[in-house]
Amino acid sequence: xxxxxxxxxxxxxxxxxxxxxxxxxxxxxxxxxxxxxxxxxxxxxxxxxxxxxxxxxxxxxxxxxxxxxxxxxxxxxxxxxxxxxxxxxxxxxxxxxxxxxxxxxxxxxxxxxxxxxxxxxxxxxxxxxxxxxxxxxxxxxxxxxxxxxxxxxxxxxxxxxxxxxxxxxxxxxxxxxxxxxxxxxxxxxxxxxxx
Numbered sequence: 001x002x003x004x005x006x007x008x009x010x011x012x013x014x015x016x017x018x019x020x021x022x023x024x025x026x027x028x029x030x031x032x033x034x035x036x037x038x039x040x041x042x043x044x045x046x047x048x049x050x051x052x053x054x055x056x057x058x059x060x061x062x063x064x065x066x067x068x069x070x071x072x073x074x075x076x077x078x079x080x081x082x083x084x085x086x087x088x089x090x091x092x093x094x095x096x097x098x099x100x101x102x103x104x105x106x107x108x109x110x111x112x113x114x115x116x117x118x119x120x121x122x123x124x125x126x127x128x129x130x131x132x133x134x135x136x137x138x139x140x141x142x143x144x145x146x147x148x149x150x151x152x153x154x155x156x157x158x159x160x161x162x163x164x165x166x167x168x169x170x171x172x173x174x175x176x177x178x179x180x181x182x183x184x185x186x187x188x189x190x191x192x193x194x195x
Contacts, residue, residue: 027111028130032127074139082159082194086133098144099118099119102130113190163187
């Protein structure tokens with residue numbers, strides 16, 4: 001496997017191992033697809049390399065990693081942190097699959113209040129980068145382990161949220177009757193949220 005890695009590095013240079021695609025719909029959202037090396041033993045891939053991320057526009061420094069496990073049908077979100085503790089996030093699925101949703105809550109953005117959804121699975125190994133200024137949530141399509149790198153530490157006084165079924169956002173979560181925490185069920189709609 002190491003020999004294959006070195007040959008590919010020699011042939012394609014430092015960018016061969018990841019593809020970065022900025023969203024056509026909402027500026028700042030970046031889908032990252034790593035190059036996965038598979039053989040009869042399993043697989044290997046790089047999930048993060050600072051130099052490569054910086055070269056592709058993700059220049060923030062990650063300072064905290066989080067991981068959650070959720071059973072099928074659980075919906076978490078929509079969460080964010082206000083400045084000066086706003087967080088950028090690099091999210092991915094280690095096991096299972098989720099529909100991942102990012103809502104633009106940057107007040108001066110032309111796409112304020114719009115969302116985009118991404119399918120993240122253990123099979124496709126895709127990652128999503130959300131810069132600060134987005135509310136984030138996901139729903140599990142099967143039991144899932146979800147992990148994310150954050151550009152700022154958790155700060156309870158700065159946390160905020162938006163109700164997942166805000167009619168103005170009209171998010172298609174792809175399921176009916178999700179399992180939602182009591183805390184998330186009392187979140188306000190975007191027009192009443194403190195952002």
